[in-house]
Amino acid sequence: NAGVTQTPKFQVLKTGQSMTLQCAQDMNHNSMYWYRQDPGMGLRLIYYSASEGTTDKGEVPNGYNVSRLNKREFSLRLESAAPSQTSVYFCASSASRQGATEAFFGQGTRLTVV
Amino acid sequence: AQSVTQLDSHVSVSEGTPVLLRCNYSSSYSPSLFWYVQHPNKGLQLLLKYTSAATLVKGINGFEAEFKKSETSFHLTKPSAHMSDAAEYFCVVSDRSSFQKLVFGTGTRLLVSP
Numbered sequence: 001n002a003g004v005t006q007t008p009k010f011q012v013l014k015t016g017q018s019m020t021l022q023c024a025q026d027m028n029h030n031s032m033y034w035y036r037q038d039p040g041m042g043l044r045l046i047y048y049s050a051s052e053g054t055t056d057k058g059e060v061p062n063g064y065n066v067s068r069l070n071k072r073e074f075s076l077r078l079e080s081a082a083p084s085q086t087s088v089y090f091c092a093s094s095a096s097r098q099g100a101t102e103a104f105f106g107q108g109t110r111l112t113v114v
Numbered sequence: 115a116q117s118v119t120q121l122d123s124h125v126s127v128s129e130g131t132p133v134l135l136r137c138n139y140s141s142s143y144s145p146s147l148f149w150y151v152q153h154p155n156k157g158l159q160l161l162l163k164y165t166s167a168a169t170l171v172k173g174i175n176g177f178e179a180e181f182k183k184s185e186t187s188f189h190l191t192k193p194s195a196h197m198s199d200a201a202e203y204f205c206v207v208s209d210r211s212s213f214q215k216l217v218f219g220t221g222t223r224l225l226v227s228p
Contacts, residue, residue, distance in 0.1 A: 004157075033216075040123070042204060042218035043158075058215065090157065101165075102148060103216055105158040 002026050006091050006106035013081040013113045021076040021109050023091030031094045032074035033058075033103065034066060036087040043090065049074055081113045116141040118207045120219035128227050133177075133192040135222045137205035140186065147188045148206040148216070149179055158204065164188065175199070200226045 004025045013019055025032065030051045035043040035058075045058030049068040063085060065077045074093075078085060088110050092103040121136040139145055149161040162173025169181040179190045188205060205219040 035218075040220060042220040044218070045215055048215060092158075102160045102163055104160075105150075107157045 004091055004093055004104050004106040006089075006109050008109060009107065010110050011112070013078075013111065015081060015083060015113060017081050018077065018079050019081065020078075021089055021091070021111075022073070023075065023106060024073045025091075025093040025104070026072065027093060027095070027104065028071070029093035029095050029104075030071075032068065033092045033094075034064075034074070034076045035090045035092065036060065037090060037108075038087050046076065046089075081111075083113045085111065086113045087111060116143075116145060116207045116209050116211065116217050118205050118217060118219040120203075120205050120222050122222050123220070124223045124225065126225040126227065127195045129197055130194050133190070133195045133199065133224065135190040135203050135205075135224065137188045137190065137219060138186050139188060139205070139207045141207060141209045141211075143209040143211055145207050145209045147179075147181060148208075149173065149177070149188075149190050150204045150206060151201050152204065152221075153201045161190070161203075195224075195226050197226050197228070200224055 007022045033048040034046040037043050044060050047066040049055045052071045067075050088108045090108050091106045094103040117140045119138045147164040150158040152158045162171045164171045164181045172178045177192045202221045202223050206216045208216050
């Protein structure tokens with residue numbers, strides 16, 4: 001079972017470069033999320049998509065854009081990378097439209113911006 | 115808005131001794147609560163979840179947690195630590211005000227010595 005798959009696993013960018021992080025899930029989940037993880041801060045929500053065709057800002061959306069391409073795929077784009085965006089990025093998905101169900105996470109993308 | 119506080123950033127135990135990781139939450143509604151574990155350089159795995167059924171929740175690998183509404187707590191315990199339990203643990207809350215958004219604590223790193 002693949003679950004949630006993120007690509008790439010590692011990336012180094014120069015300041016000002018752009019890139020897209022890809023995420024796909026094969027569990028037929030409605031909701032998908034992008035989080036960033038920084039030391040001592042837990043995971044913070046960047047953007048989420050409650051269902052196909054909708055996206056909403058999370059706690060830390062500045063400098064990012066997202067696209068819910070279809071039910072399976074949810075991409076995160078950095079238009080002009082900054083050193084403050086150095087982090088580990090996690091994509092996640094969950095099943096339910098109503099009420100909270102657990103989220104399933106990808107293995108993460110470790111991004112360094114120099 | 116809901117929030118969660120993990121009271122210890124680091125907990126050190128000896129192998130074979132009990133584990134207690136503390137978590138307090140804040141929520142205006144009936145919350146759903148989760149514990150996730152993250153091993154080094156890995157993604158997050160669900161340990162257990164509480165969603166208004168039994169207040170004592172059993173999870174994987176011998177972990178359990180008790181929901182105490184009067185104390186707004188959801189502490190994670192294990193009777194006997196194993197070396198493989200060394201990891202970072204996140205307490206997570208969600209309620210109907212957040213519509214699927216999981217709010218993470220800052221994490222507790224569990225160190226297990228021989």
